[in-house]
Amino acid sequence: MINRITAFLILLSIGMSQEEYDIINLINEGGVYKQKFNDEILNGIIYKILDDKKVVLGILKNGKKDGLWTEWYPDKRKLEETYKNGMLDGSVSLFYKTGQREWRHTFSNGQFEGLWTYWYENGQKMKEGSFECGDSTGIWIWWDKNGQVKKEKKYKKRKNGIWTNHNEYVLIEVVKDP
Structure with missing residues (x-):
């Protein structure tokens, strides 16, 4: 009985293992990844060699990015993107080389959202600030490095709003968009 369970687990793990591909051996044709000199659409784990180490970038399903993808820039900043069927869908973040988050955006089906x-x-x-269906919406706020509000802008769907700038004396001046 134990031998049957062990054999089953081994077969299951072999069946669930995914192919691995080095990104330098792939081409991107309209968002679909294929191996160079081969029209086979890929499924599996994509990696690259970084500082002599194998680093996983993400997973391809039917040749398209799916789930969390991570990329490192030469200046040591890190980008994390979430994909669904090859389109940005979810959180996208860039990190300073210190590890501190630089920005975070949200997408839904490839469009700015949230x-x-x-x-x-x-x-x-x-x-x-926020996006709705690809458009800026609601109140956007800008701060200085000390946490003081510098300006605010209110957006309505498909329309620009009113800019409110906060000067050093916390007086408010309203500037209408051109």
Whole structure:
């Protein structure tokens, strides 16, 4: 009985293992990844060699990015993106080389959606606002590095709003968009 269970678990793990592909051996044709010199649409784990180490970037399903993908820039900043069927869907974040989040955006089916936030390297919020169906919406706020509000802008769907700038004396001046 134990041998049958062990054999079953081994077969299950072999069946569930995924192919691995080095990103430098792939081409991207309209959002569908294939191996160079081969028209086979890929399914599996995508990696690259970074500082002599194998680093997983993400997973392809039917040749398209799916789930969490991670990329590192030469300046050591890290980008994390969430995909569904090859389209951005969920959180997308860029991190300073210190590990502090630089910005976080949200997408739905490849379109801007939800809260967008930017931070200074010291961790203080820089800017925050929302998107709805690809358009800026609601109140967007900008802060200085010390956390003081610099300006605000209210958006209505498909229309610009009123800019409110806060000067150093916390007086408010209203500037209409052109």
